[in-house]
Amino acid sequence: MAEDGGMKPKPADTDPLSDDIKPIKNATALVSSEAKRGKRADKPKKSHLLQWMEITVTEPEKKTIASMKMQDTFVVYLIETRVTDENMQGYGEGATSVWRRYTEFELLRNYLDVTFPSVIVPPLPEKKASYAWQNVSMDRFDPDFIERRRAGLEIFLLRCAAHPRLCQDKIFMGFLHQEQGWRDTVNATDFYSKAESRLKALNAQFRLKNHDRRFEELKNYCTELQSNIGNILKIRARLCDKLYGIHKVHGNYARVFNEWSAIEKDIAEHLQSASHYMDVYSATIDAELEEEEQYADQLKEYYAFGDSVRAVCRRYECAQYDLEKAEEGLVNKSCQREALKLAIAESPVSEENNGQGKGGFSLSGVKTKLFGGDTPEQREVRLKQLDEQIVQAEAELKNVQEESQEFIELALRDIDRFQRQKTKDLQEIFTNYAVMQIKQCKKGIAIWTSAKDCFSKM
Amino acid sequence: MAASEDTPAISAVGENSTTQIKCSPNEKIKFKDPLMTGLDKDSDDDGMESLDLEASNKSEEESVSRSSSLIANFRLDDDCDGETRDLFIVVDDPEKHTSTLEAYITFRVTTKTTRDEFEGSDFSVRRRYNDFLWIRHRLEEKYPTHLVPPLPEKHSLKRMDRFSTEFLKVRQTALQKFLTRVADHPVLSFDKCFQIFLTAKAWEFQAHKKQGSGFLTRVSESLNNMSASYMMKNRPPEFALMHDYITLLSDKLGVMDRIAQRVAKEQNDYMAELLEWGPCYTLWANAEDQLAGALLTMSKALDECVRTIKELIDATDNRFAQPIKEYLLYTECIKNVLRRRDAIQNEYDSVIEEIGRRKEEKETIKTSDQTYSIGAFLGKDPEDVKQQKHEKLEQQISDLIRQMEYFNDRTVVANADLKADMERWHKHKQRDLKEIFITLADMHIAYYEKNLAIWESTIRTIQNKDHIQLPSTASINENQDHGIV
Numbered sequence: 001m002a003e004d005g006g007m008k009p010k011p012a013d014t015d016p017l018s019d020d021i022k023p024i025k026n027a028t029a030l031v032s033s034e035a036k037r038g039k040r041a042d043k044p045k046k047s048h049l050l051q052w053m054e055i056t057v058t059e060p061e062k063k064t065i066a067s068m069k070m071q072d073t074f075v076v077y078l079i080e081t082r083v084t085d086e087n088m089q090g091y092g093e094g095a096t097s098v099w100r101r102y103t104e105f106e107l108l109r110n111y112l113d114v115t116f117p118s119v120i121v122p123p124l125p126e127k128k129a130s131y132a133w134q135n136v137s138m139d140r141f142d143p144d145f146i147e148r149r150r151a152g153l154e155i156f157l158l159r160c161a162a163h164p165r166l167c168q169d170k171i172f173m174g175f176l177h178q179e180q181g182w183r184d185t186v187n188a189t190d191f192y193s194k195a196e197s198r199l200k201a202l203n204a205q206f207r208l209k210n211h212d213r214r215f216e217e218l219k220n221y222c223t224e225l226q227s228n229i230g231n232i233l234k235i236r237a238r239l240c241d242k243l244y245g246i247h248k249v250h251g252n253y254a255r256v257f258n259e260w261s262a263i264e265k266d267i268a269e270h271l272q273s274a275s276h277y278m279d280v281y282s283a284t285i286d287a288e289l290e291e292e293e294q295y296a297d298q299l300k301e302y303y304a305f306g307d308s309v310r311a312v313c314r315r316y317e318c319a320q321y322d323l324e325k326a327e328e329g330l331v332n333k334s335c336q337r338e339a340l341k342l343a344i345a346e347s348p349v350s351e352e353n354n355g356q357g358k359g360g361f362s363l364s365g366v367k368t369k370l371f372g373g374d375t376p377e378q379r380e381v382r383l384k385q386l387d388e389q390i391v392q393a394e395a396e397l398k399n400v401q402e403e404s405q406e407f408i409e410l411a412l413r414d415i416d417r418f419q420r421q422k423t424k425d426l427q428e429i430f431t432n433y434a435v436m437q438i439k440q441c442k443k444g445i446a447i448w449t450s451a452k453d454c455f456s457k458m
Numbered sequence: 459m460a461a462s463e464d465t466p467a468i469s470a471v472g473e474n475s476t477t478q479i480k481c482s483p484n485e486k487i488k489f490k491d492p493l494m495t496g497l498d499k500d501s502d503d504d505g506m507e508s509l510d511l512e513a514s515n516k517s518e519e520e521s522v523s524r525s526s527s528l529i530a531n532f533r534l535d536d537d538c539d540g541e542t543r544d545l546f547i548v549v550d551d552p553e554k555h556t557s558t559l560e561a562y563i564t565f566r567v568t569t570k571t572t573r574d575e576f577e578g579s580d581f582s583v584r585r586r587y588n589d590f591l592w593i594r595h596r597l598e599e600k601y602p603t604h605l606v607p608p609l610p611e612k613h614s615l616k617r618m619d620r621f622s623t624e625f626l627k628v629r630q631t632a633l634q635k636f637l638t639r640v641a642d643h644p645v646l647s648f649d650k651c652f653q654i655f656l657t658a659k660a661w662e663f664q665a666h667k668k669q670g671s672g673f674l675t676r677v678s679e680s681l682n683n684m685s686a687s688y689m690m691k692n693r694p695p696e697f698a699l700m701h702d703y704i705t706l707l708s709d710k711l712g713v714m715d716r717i718a719q720r721v722a723k724e725q726n727d728y729m730a731e732l733l734e735w736g737p738c739y740t741l742w743a744n745a746e747d748q749l750a751g752a753l754l755t756m757s758k759a760l761d762e763c764v765r766t767i768k769e770l771i772d773a774t775d776n777r778f779a780q781p782i783k784e785y786l787l788y789t790e791c792i793k794n795v796l797r798r799r800d801a802i803q804n805e806y807d808s809v810i811e812e813i814g815r816r817k818e819e820k821e822t823i824k825t826s827d828q829t830y831s832i833g834a835f836l837g838k839d840p841e842d843v844k845q846q847k848h849e850k851l852e853q854q855i856s857d858l859i860r861q862m863e864y865f866n867d868r869t870v871v872a873n874a875d876l877k878a879d880m881e882r883w884h885k886h887k888q889r890d891l892k893e894i895f896i897t898l899a900d901m902h903i904a905y906y907e908k909n910l911a912i913w914e915s916t917i918r919t920i921q922n923k924d925h926i927q928l929p930s931t932a933s934i935n936e937n938q939d940h941g942i943v
Contacts, residue, residue, distance in 0.1 A: 221745060228742035235735045242728035249724055252717045260710045263703055267888070274895070423748040430752050431920050434759070434913040441913070444906040452899035458892040 049167035050158060052085035055176065057154035060146045063101075075146055076101045077153060081176050096177050102127075105153055107186055108175050112166055113308075114191045117315045118410035119166060120418045122159035123304030125152025125297065131233040133240040135286070136293060144290055148297055155301070201314045204321035212316065212408065218415065219313045222306040229303040233296055240289050251282030267458040274454040281447045288440050295436065298429045302422065309418065312411050319404045326400045330393040336363045337386040344379045545641040546570045547656065549634035552626040553584070562586050565630055567637070569656045575648070581657045587612070590633055592667055593655040597646055602798045603872035604646060605879040607639040608787035624772075628780055635784070645875075692807055693800065694873070700880060701796050708789035711782055718779040722771055729767045736760035752920045759916040763909060770905040778898045785891065792883070795876060802872045806865035813858045820851045 049055075059078040064071055076099045083090040105124055113121045129136065129145065139145060157176075160166045171189065174182050257275035261268040340363065551566040564584040571579055590609055597606045610632035637656075641647045654666050693701070736757045743753035823844060828834055833843035 224745040225742075228738065228745065231738045232735070232742070235731055235738060239728065239731045239735065242724055242731055245724040246721060246728060249717060249720045252720075253714070256710055256713045256717065259713075260707075263706045263710075267892075419748070426749055427752045427920050430756050431917050433756075434916045434920075437913040438910055438917075441906040441910040445903055445910070448899045448902040448906070452896055452903065455892055455895040455899060458888070458895070 048164045049161035052083060052088045053161065054082045054084050055154075055157050055161055056080050057150055057157060060150050062141065073141075074101050074103075075141070075149075077150055079157070079176060098175075098177060098179055100175070102149070102153075104175070104183065105156065107183065108172065109156075111171055111186055111189070111191050112160070112169065113311065114195045115169065115171075115189075116165060117196075118312060118407050118414060119163065120305065120308045120312055120414050121166070122156050122163075123301060123308055124156055125149050126300060126304070130300070131237045131296060133237040133244070133289075135244060135289065136240075144293075148293060151294075152297060152301070196315060196318050200321070201318055204317040205314070207324075208317060208320055209324055211320070214412065215313045215316045219310060222310045222313075226303055226306040229299050229306075233299060233303070236296060240292070244285055244289060247282050247285035250278055254278035254282065270454045270457045274451050277447055277451040277454065281444075281451075284443055284447070288436075288443070292433075292436055295429065295433045298425075298432075302426065305418070305422070309415070312415070316408065316411060319407050323397075323400050323404045326393070326397045330390065330397050333386060333390045333393050337383065337390060339363055340379060340383050340386060344376065344383065543642070544572045545647060547634065547637040547641055549630050549637060552630060562588075563626065565633060567656060576653060576657065578657075583657065583659065583663070585655070587629070587633075589655065589663070589667075590636065593651060594636070596651045597640070597649060600649065600651070601646060601875075603795065603802065603875040604643070605792060605795050605876070605883060606646065607636050608784065608791045609633070609636055610784065611787070624776070628776060632780070632784060643879075692803070696877070697796065697799065697873070701793075704789050704792050704796065708786060708793070711786045711789060715779065715782050715786060718774070718782065722775060722779070725767060725771050725774075729764055729771065732760060732764050732767065736764070755916055755919045759912050762912045766905055766908045766912070769908075770901060773901045774898065777901065778894060781890070781894045785887070785894075788883075788887075792880075795879075799872050799876050802865070803869050806862065806869045809858055809862045809865055813855060813862060816851055816855045816858065820848060820855065823848050823851065 057077050057079055060075050061078075062073060063076050064073045078097055079100055080095040080097045082095045083093070085091060102124075109121060109124055112119070125148070136144075160172060166172060171186055174185055178185065254275045257271045257278060261271035261275070264271065546569065548568045549565050550568075552563050553566075554561060554563055564586045567583050567585050569576075569581040571581075591612075594606060594609055597604075610629050640652060646652065651666075654663065658666060739753045739757035739760065743750040743757065746753060826844065828840035828843040828847075831840065831843050833846070834840045
């Protein structure tokens with residue numbers, strides 16, 4: 001099975017998306033229908049886009065469009081794709097390229113969110129800078145901010161492409177390839193109408209009778225996850241401020257060493273060299289902290305993932321709500337039918353008594369009040385109606401049950417995938433952080449060793 | 459070496475120490491639990507509470523062997539040009555004493571010497587900070603033109619709280635440095651009072667202290683000095699240079715001291731944040747399953763980082779900031795000595811001026827008309843008055859000339875003393891400051907190396923956990939059918 005790296009996580013791979021990849025089965029598997037998905041052929045199957053396509057987001061550029069009275073300035077990013085597998089169509093044709101701006105990414109994500117309710121859709125990099133410390137760029141057009149956003153957008157696309165279901169979507173492919181009119185194509189799908197209303201979701205949350213524990217726990221987990229990550233980000237920002245301060249104050253040593261060297265003779269030159277190193281020490285912190293922003297960005301992505309997961313839970317609640325409503329509907333109809341049957345069996349005179357004797361709601365009782373008494377023929381008609389309705393409701397219920405089952409199954413699978421991915425990613429993220437710290441330490445050692453050298457010569 | 463008149467060829471007549479006794483237990487007043495006694499505000503050790511409690515429990519025997527081993531471990535940092543030393547001093551063993559009136563700390567001062575004047579080769583006495591102040595003041599009085607090393611400040615603003623053990627350690631080091639520098643001084647080390655300080659037992663020492671001159675001379679001296687500097691016109695160029703250099707150096711040292719304080723503050727703030735950060739990861743780990751291991755590893759690493767930064771902060775204060783402050787004090791001492799030298803020269807210059815004036819007066823008298831002088835008014839013959847005045851002036855002039863010679867000698871001596879001391883000081887300063895800055899660099903290097911180790915170990919731990927993470931690969935197999943990646 002280990003044709004292209006096999007089942008184990010690649011140890012040396014620092015790409016946070018190096019996932020446990022299944023080898024290829026056949027080249028056309030990617031565009032095959034849902035039905036084919038479960039089929040196992042002799043040749044390994046490619047289950048997601050990244051296995052045969054390379055995607056990059058590069059070259060952010062500022063673009064200005066003048067329209068009417070306003071000038072709109074925004075940044076566009078170049079998205080290139082290239083087929084890397086010789087078996088696949090499009091191999092050797094060179095890269096496709098398309099320019100997209102942030103709002104188009106947002107559109108894509110909204111579409112995917114609505115279209116794949118049981119999928120945890122990857123989040124976009126934040127719209128506005130959060131948890132900022134004093135020197136980090138908050139301005140949308142600052143090159144550092146743009147660069148970090150570019151990296152985030154690339155990760156977003158790669159994660160989507162790595163997802164076995166998302167990557168098959170036509171709109172997604174269109175995003176990558178369709179140069180003109182993609183927006184129109186998306187809007188044409190009218191996906192907005194399928195979105196669950198917030199009100200319904202809120203309703204559902206409080207009215208469920210049977211709440212699958214797993215989703216309940218998952219929601220709580222998301223809240224905790226976001227709280228924990230939030231704390232870490234908050235304190236990290238403060239740490240950055242302090243560390244920045246420490247280095248910059250050391251810069252003052254540079255100045256005083258210089259001034260001191262002016263009143264000395266033999267040690268002047270060494271003091272000046274030492275002064276230079278203090279300046280270096282003071283200056284390195286800027287680049288180091290900028291690099292460390294990466295860590296914050298990676299944590300922020302998982303913070304945002306919490307929202308995506310919670311969205312899936314909400315949809316579960318809506319689905320469950322629908323299911324319960326359907327069940328309830330059926331039960332009601334059945335009760336009605338029973339009541340009516342009973343009413344027909346007995347004499348019309350004792351109808352009211354019987355109706356009331358059944359206790360609770362009795363359709364026949366109300367009907368009698370509203371419409372007066374019923375003739376037996378009318379009752380028969382009604383009975384038949386009810387029977388039909390019940391059959392309908394049963395069919396509906398079966399449908400909803402199946403859908404709900406499928407949703408839950410898919411959702412749980414995706415959640416499991418997410419959890420595994422998350423564990424791997426975060427271990428990687430922490431390792432990267434440690435790597436950055438090591439780099440900083442080595443730099444510090446180098447600078448102070450050079451300074452010590454100068455001092456030794458004094 | 460500088461010529462000094464009162465180089466004491468000490469014969470230690472009558473005054474004090476006869477036998478060489480080690481620190482006798484009788485000297486100690488009963489040791490009280492430091493946390494229970496309130497300290498007298500006037501004691502020189504305000505705010506000090508916790509102590510190295512081991513100090514009080516040492517037996518007589520132990521203290522003997524300790525003192526000799528201490529001498530053996532004596533670091534020769536003040537070794538001047540490989541001169542052989544014949545006087546070694548160690549300060550250690552702080553102890554708290556409580557009397558009815560106050561509570562204070564004493565240090566053990568141990569001396570080993572081969573000098574004949576000392577009548578013995580080993581001495582051990584206990585002294586308190588005020589005693590050090592006394593000896594320093596005496597030395598300054600007796601050798602106003604020599605550079606007497608500085609003492610650590612009486613009160614340290616920062617350490618009025620619980621850091622007492624540290625404070626004592628720092629003070630102890632500074633006191634030892636003081637005594638060693640005096641011992642290395644070719645003139646000061648032979649001073650009689652200094653010897654008494656090193657050797658006299660408690661009561662004898664107290665008695666001797668009382669004989670010293672008061673503080674009054676100090677006050678008038680300082681006034682004199684201030685006006686002297688104002689009128690300084692004829693400062694010799696080498697001293698002018700010295701003066702400028704010391705002023706500027708003092709300035710730079712002051713700046714460095716302030717920078718060090720600022721850095722320490724930022725580092726403390728940083729450490730405070732780091733202290734809160736570790737627990738965040740631990741808290742997160744509580745909500746996780748597979749990820750808990752990595753999170754706890756991070757938390758542990760951060761806690762260790764707190765330790766390393768704390769070590770850096772403390773070490774930087776003790777071995778960089780304090781020494782810099784001390785050199786700042788030293789430059790203040792030098793400024794004082796320079797002022798005194800100026801004052802001495804000023805006296806000489808004033809006398810010269812005075813002589814000039816009198817001579818001039820003498821000349822004018824010859825041709826003056828004394829008819830309307832006071833003497834004539836009283837009935838004397840104007841010519842006689844003239845004669846008398848003339849004689850008086852001549853007398854005054856010859857008196858002044860004698861005075862001038864005296865002041866001249868004094869000035870020459872002062873200049874020579876100071877020059878020699880400054881040359882020595884410059885050498886030591888060079889060496890000391892170099893040492894201080896090398897230490898600063900070393901401490902930072904050590905800090906980064908420790909952190910490097912922490913993070914390398916963190917990576918190893920996290921990656922190891924990754925390899926034994928079986929559940930994810932197992933569930934891959936069961937998910938094969940569903941096309942899950």
